[in-house]
Amino acid sequence: MNRLERVQATLVKKHVPVFEIGDTVRVHVKVMEGEKERVQVFEGAVISRKGGRNTETFTVRKSSYGVWVERIFPVHSPVVEKVDVVRQGRVRRAKLYYLRTKKGKMTRVAEREYLAEGKPKTETVPVGAASEGVTAGV
């Protein structure tokens, strides 16, 4: 690591949210409304993660009233309060840009029901896991 990289390493969050490509996540975003601050939730599939260290970003794609919307969040932005994993997806590539060309049922990401070998065991348990009948980490 050179000097600049060491400086950048000090600009990251203490608790980096854990999620992977293809996961359905709920991103808790701080929104300023006049004087007040409140938290808005953006729920969708993670279709890419880019960059490294403090400049890393991820893209979340969701359908909003029938229109597909993508939003890019910096992982280490203070605006991103927390990221909950709702559902883990089983995907075979790092960028799910192909979803943009799909319609209807093809836009879904298959669910991952088990953790692949070599994955860290300290994965966050999906929030809605119980209601969906998923057992993560088995």
Next chain:
Amino acid sequence: MTSGLLGHKLGMAQIFVQGGRMVPVTVIEAGPCRVAQVKTVERDGYAAVQLSFDEVPDRKLSKAAKGHFSKAQLPGFRHVREFRANGENQIGATVKADLFSKGEHVDVTGISKGKGFQGVMKRHHFHGGPRTHGSMFHRAPGSIGSSSSPSRVWKNMKMAGHMGSVRVTTQGLEVMEVRSEENLIFLRGSVPGSRGSVVMIQKSKKTASGDRHAKR
């Protein structure tokens, strides 16, 4: 006190400011600099402070430089530069990054990146010609003057040639963060020169109204 100090440009990064806005910053390892000489109006005709930066072993210095530093009872330094004096100055005093504080504005002087031999489009922002539609005039400079009078090309005509590697000053950069124990200064925006190059950071000559990044 001096009007500025010397530093190494480490490179660029980004930080988040209040409201979650992302701001590009240049990280500069500034100082610590030592005062090697104090020039006074009585003796030298003008007042200035000579700062030295980046310590090196004696074997890397010429005899002249060695003599100069030993006179001030200092170790050898790689870079020596003059700054304006601001009040009392003591030879051997240390100037550190905490000379500046968050919210201040500074001017940064460095040697810009060398671009080599460049054409007029890149060097002087000429428009060039059409690329297609049968045009045979693409990136050439075009006419460089008139005919029998003056029968020569005017001096300072904008033409192709060597670009970059010159002394450049960027004015009115906002100080976003100072980490004095790590000798780091974070400046908003870019700074001339390549990573690792030496830069002079000085108090901004212009007032806040001359700030390129003034709050809208």
